[in-house]
Amino acid sequence: MPLVTLNEILPKARQNKRAVAAFNVANLETLLGVFKAAEQESSPVIIQVYQRLFKDERAELIAAMAARLAGKTDIPIVLHLDHGTSIEQLKRAIEIGYTSVMIDGSQLSLNENIDLTAGAVDIAHRTGVSIEAEIGHVPFGDGKVELSTPEEAVKFAGQTGVDALAISIGTAHGFYKEEPYLDIERAMEIGKSVSIPLVLHGGTGVPEEQLKKAIECGVAKINIATELQNLFIRGIASELEKNGEKFIPVDLYFRPVEEKITEYARAKIRVCGIK
Numbered sequence: 001m002p003l004v005t006l007n008e009i010l011p012k013a014r015q016n017k018r019a020v021a022a023f024n025v026a027n028l029e030t031l032l033g034v035f036k037a038a039e040q041e042s043s044p045v046i047i048q049v050y051q052r053l054f055k056d057e058r059a060e061l062i063a064a065m066a067a068r069l070a071g072k073t074d075i076p077i078v079l080h081l082d083h084g085t086s087i088e089q090l091k092r093a094i095e096i097g098y099t100s101v102m103i104d105g106s107q108l109s110l111n112e113n114i115d116l117t118a119g120a121v122d123i124a125h126r127t128g129v130s131i132e133a134e135i136g137h138v139p140f141g142d143g144k145v146e147l148s149t150p151e152e153a154v155k156f157a158g159q160t161g162v163d164a165l166a167i168s169i170g171t172a173h174g175f176y177k178e179e180p181y182l183d184i185e186r187a188m189e190i191g192k193s194v195s196i197p198l199v200l201h202g203g204t205g206v207p208e209e210q211l212k213k214a215i216e217c218g219v220a221k222i223n224i225a226t227e228l229q230n231l232f233i234r235g236i237a238s239e240l241e242k243n244g245e246k247f248i249p250v251d252l253y254f255r256p257v258e259e260k261i262t263e264y265a266r267a268k269i270r271v272c273g274i275k
C-alpha cells in the first residue's frame with residue numbers, strides 16, 4: 001500500500017495502549033533491516049530520517065526506496081522527517097514524498113514554538129501530511145533536559161492542532177551514562193490532559209518496563225536511533241574482524257549486519273506492541 005501518515009496508526013495505537021516504533025534509518029541496509037522487522041512482526045512501523053540527511057540527496061533517495069518497499073506490503077508504513085528545522089525543510093520533505101514531518105521548536109519559548117508549529121501544521125495539513133512537534137526539550141549530548149508540563153501540553157495542542165506531541169519526561173538522545181529514570185507521573189498527567197498521541201524521543205537504552213509504563217500513559221510513538229545505528233557500525237567492525245583480508249562483495253558483507261538490525265527492531269516492535 002502507499003505510505004501512510006501518523007494519523008492512520010497512532011490514534012488507534014494510543015487508544016489500545018500500544019505504541020509504534022519509529023526507527024531512524026540512514027542507508028539501504030538500515031532501511032531494509034527495519035522493513036523486514038515490520039513485515040516479520042506484521043506490525044506498522046515509522047521510518048524516520050534525521051534532518052541532516054536533507055542537506056543532500058540522501059533523504060530523497062531513502063524516500064524513493066521506502067515508497068517502493070511500502071508498495072510491496074499491506075503493512076502501514078510512515079515516512080517521517082525527524083527534527084525538521086524550518087518551514088523550507090518541511091516543504092522539501094513533503095515535495096519528495098514524506099508523509100509525515102516533525103517541526104522542532106523545542107528550544108524556542110513556548111509562544112514562539114506555538115507560532116512556528118501552527119504555521120507548519122497549516123502547511124502539513126493542506127498537503128495531507130501529518131505533523132509532530134515537541135514541548136519541553138529532550139536534549140542531545142550534554143544538553144539540558146527541560147521537562148514538559150500538562151499545562152503546556154494543553155495550550156500547545158489546542159493552539160497548534162499538531163497530530164502528535166513529543167514530551168520531555170526524562171529521556172535524552174544518545175547513549176545514557178546512567179540508567180534513565182522516566183517521570184511516569186508527569187507522563188500520566190500529560191496523558192490525562194491531552195488526547196493526541198504522545199511521542200517519546202531518546203528511546204535508546206530506556207529499560208523495557210519504563211517504556212511499557214510510558215505507553216500506558218499515552219505514548220504511542222517511540223523513537224530509536226542511536227542503538228540501531230550503533231548496531232550497524234559495530235556489526236561491520238565485527239564482520240571485518242571475522243573476515244580479515246578476505247574480499248567479500250559489499251552486499252554480502254552487509255547481509256549479516258542487516259539481519260542483526262532486523263532482530264533488534266523486531267524486539268523493540270514487540271515491546272511497543274506489549275506482546
Ligand code: 13P
Nearest residue numbers: 174201202204223225226
Ligand atoms: P536515540 O538516538 O536516543 O535512540 O533517540 C532517537 C530519537 O529520539 C530520534 O528523534
